[in-house]
Amino acid sequence: MSQGFFDExxxxxxxxxxxxxxxxxxxxxxxxxxxxARRDQAELLFRKIGIxxxxxxxxxxxxxxxxxxxxxxxxxxxxxxxxxxxxxxxVKALNMFLTDIYGRQxxxxxxxxxxxxxxxxxCYRPEMQGHRAPxxxxxxxxxxxxxxxxxxxxxxxxxNCRTPSGVSYMxxxxxxxxxxxxxxxxxxxxxxxxxxxxxxxxxxxxAAPPHCADDPRIVILTPGQxxxxxxxxxxxxxxxxxxxxxxxxxTVRDDIVYMKTTEGEKRVDVxxxxxxxxFIDPLVFRPDSVLGAAGLMGAYLAGNVTLANAPGAGVADxxxxxxxxxxxxxxxxxxxxxxKNVATWRCREQDALKYVLEHLSELVVKEVNGSGGYGxxxxxxxxxxxxxxxxxxxxxxxxGFIAQPTLSLSTCPTSFTGGVAPRHVDLRPFVLSGAxxxxxxxxxxxxxxxxxxxLVVNSSQGGGTKDTWVLATNAK
Amino acid sequence: xRARVTLQIEVAFSEPVRSANTLxxxxxxxxxxxxxxxxxxxxxxxxxLRRIEDGYxxxxxxxxxxxxxxxxxxxxxxxxxxxxxxxxxxxxxxxQPLDLFLRHSHDGPGExxxxxxxxxxxxxxxxxxxxxxxxxxDRIAFAPTDSAPRAAAAVFAEGKGCAREIAQIxxxxxxxxxxxxxxxxxxxxDGAEGAAFHAWAEAHVDGIGWxxxxxxxxxxxxxxxxxxxxxxxxxxxxxxxxxxxGYADQKVETRLKVTAARQASWQTQQ
Numbered sequence: 029m030s031q032g033f034f035d036e037x038x039x040x041x042x043x044x045x046x047x048x049x050x051x052x053x054x055x056x057x058x059x060x061x062x063x064x065a066r067r068d069q070a071e072l073l074f075r076k077i078g079i080x081x082x083x084x085x086x087x088x089x090x091x092x093x094x095x096x097x098x099x100x101x102x103x104x105x106x107x108x109x110x111x112x113x114x115x116x117x118x119v120k121a122l123n124m125f126l127t128d129i130y131g132r133q134x135x136x137x138x139x140x141x142x143x144x145x146x147x148x149x150x151c152y153r154p155e156m157q158g159h160r161a162p163x164x165x166x167x168x169x170x171x172x173x174x175x176x177x178x179x180x181x182x183x184x185x186x187x188n189c190r191t192p193s194g195v196s197y198m199x200x201x202x203x204x205x206x207x208x209x210x211x212x213x214x215x216x217x218x219x220x221x222x223x224x225x226x227x228x229x230x231x232x233x234x235a236a237p238p239h240c241a242d243d244p245r246i247v248i249l250t251p252g253q254x255x256x257x258x259x260x261x262x263x264x265x266x267x268x269x270x271x272x273x274x275x276x277x278x279t280v281r282d283d284i285v286y287m288k289t290t291e292g293e294k295r296v297d298v299x300x301x302x303x304x305x306x307f308i309d310p311l312v313f314r315p316d317s318v319l320g321a322a323g324l325m326g327a328y329l330a331g332n333v334t335l336a337n338a339p340g341a342g343v344a345d346x347x348x349x350x351x352x353x354x355x356x357x358x359x360x361x362x363x364x365x366x367x368k369n370v371a372t373w374r375c376r377e378q379d380a381l382k383y384v385l386e387h388l389s390e391l392v393v394k395e396v397n398g399s400g401g402y403g404x405x406x407x408x409x410x411x412x413x414x415x416x417x418x419x420x421x422x423x424x425x426x427x428g429f430i431a432q433p434t435l436s437l438s439t440c441p442t443s444f445t446g447g448v449a450p451r452h453v454d455l456r457p458f459v460l461s462g463a464x465x466x467x468x469x470x471x472x473x474x475x476x477x478x479x480x481x482x483l484v485v486n487s488s489q490g491g492g493t494k495d496t497w498v499l500a501t502n503a504k
Numbered sequence: 505x506r507a508r509v510t511l512q513i514e515v516a517f518s519e520p521v522r523s524a525n526t527l528x529x530x531x532x533x534x535x536x537x538x539x540x541x542x543x544x545x546x547x548x549x550x551x552x553l554r555r556i557e558d559g560y561x562x563x564x565x566x567x568x569x570x571x572x573x574x575x576x577x578x579x580x581x582x583x584x585x586x587x588x589x590x591x592x593x594x595x596x597x598x599x600q601p602l603d604l605f606l607r608h609s610h611d612g613p614g615e616x617x618x619x620x621x622x623x624x625x626x627x628x629x630x631x632x633x634x635x636x637x638x639x640x641x642d643r644i645a646f647a648p649t650d651s652a653p654r655a656a657a658a659v660f661a662e663g664k665g666c667a668r669e670i671a672q673i674x675x676x677x678x679x680x681x682x683x684x685x686x687x688x689x690x691x692x693x694d695g696a697e698g699a700a701f702h703a704w705a706e707a708h709v710d711g712i713g714w715x716x717x718x719x720x721x722x723x724x725x726x727x728x729x730x731x732x733x734x735x736x737x738x739x740x741x742x743x744x745x746x747x748x749x750g751y752a753d754q755k756v757e758t759r760l761k762v763t764a765a766r767q768a769s770w771q772t773q774q
Contacts, residue, residue: 154559154740
């Protein structure tokens, strides 16, 4: 067992934690050949289904398989209840924050969040200023990345308010486990996640423009098959029973969006778009984009279509704004944040920058606008040259970075050829906001850093996934 | 000066296209240096023009055309009275905070432009901006064109650019020195541009407000500049943008006609 980390199965003791006793017994009893065989079967099945993702900047990896680990990650019902309450609180505050930023800007006037952090951020969209998103929902689908360091607290690592991906893995991983290890699954009272598509559909329906008739037409807008998450886009369209469209399938006439079909044009009311802001409308954003539809923003601003998530929502998932989340929650809800934030140095502040530069080899440094684990320095694992490069980057653009302590992420048992070993994990639950409230299925995507000692769980950086079992029984 | 302005944009498609969407920022908003007596925007084939004030406070119109479509003609026309306000753009409806106009584009201002801006020093911000405009005017040869603008760094390296490109360099340079700056598109009423559309920049000086600088011509806009729109960059202030679906080449012809009207204020006319 690795030293100094919270292992979710053993917590450093000889006996496993109560909720893990079933898994521990199974691991003890199962011959290594069985585990090996199940692993091979899992890989084969994933290949057959064709769940792949593309890694940007890598030549031969257009269609790579995310490694799947067959040992489930367990959470007790009591742990989940705490986490769920924190997620609901956080996402409510995020939506209120966005409504405020594009509206009256009370939080800026109150001096809680520095205005330059918002307005100098490329994700702030001046085009949205003064506009109210339908039902004041900006981030219909949020992915909140969570880590644990002990058996008590959950920490939020980052908020993803734009187009968080990975939910298809959450659903496929569950199917896989039920097929591969039906006995183990049956021995545990695992709460279901398979109603996620129904929840998503209900949330999107509720977010339709207020004037819309009973049955809004919903589509998923994908950038196309070369996007790294294309599999997920088509998967979700299939599960939701809605059309998967590309920009060229849409046309906007007199501020109304139509989808071209073999039966003529059909009016579209809600677009779950997996296309970034920059690309959704060549008349308003990038003129060279062919991934969106010309006039879409006009239709949106006229209130004739709902875009999920709303344009400009990305300003809330900025890593520097993240550091203010406890204040943001207090400001709008008058409550203390139920989920903790990781201590963060804002390099834009003189003292913080000084500290960070002196402790680069201990810290994790992240680009304020980065995502997917790109543009990140993990001090303890970095070479001298990498540290030097980051020192220069920090000096030339301190505003562009934040730093955090290297967290002792919790570990979970993970199966490899030749045995089982603990590996670091995080969790991305998906939080759905609709006009009728917040919906979360119990679970999420557990990502696991497969390399020994590695803390980077991003699939683009060699991470794998696990099924997350939220149990009806309590951990304590 | 008082002038009657007629601007025409003619778009011809080599093959009929299925549809076209157009966004126009061709309606000047009055401010201390501009009195708009009357103004009209029209499009042919006739389509509904939807008027919307954009996020910056510019007046924009949008329209859509269903095909088959071979040509679109856009007209903006009216009578305006401009006043020499020494470049100060006061009295505009401001919807965005100064911080927005300190934002850098994704690839940043670039070392060369930053070094160039840094090398220009002045007694105060205002004089520094004047010197920056002069230095830019000397450094970049003005070559009017109506084609899409290139990246600021590339134009700066080449040393030759159109008004929009020079304005974008001015904006980039000012922001690199932490001076709020924005892009302005408009028309030149004396026909000096040689292209229909002109562009310049505005920079903010505390105590005075937004001041316009025309790096292409090398002076602060006076009464020959007719201001149409501003934004964080060229694309957000572009006088018109269009997208169409269909396989065709697009040929655009723009014409600007300005007739000087007798200098007279409303009062004396009545």
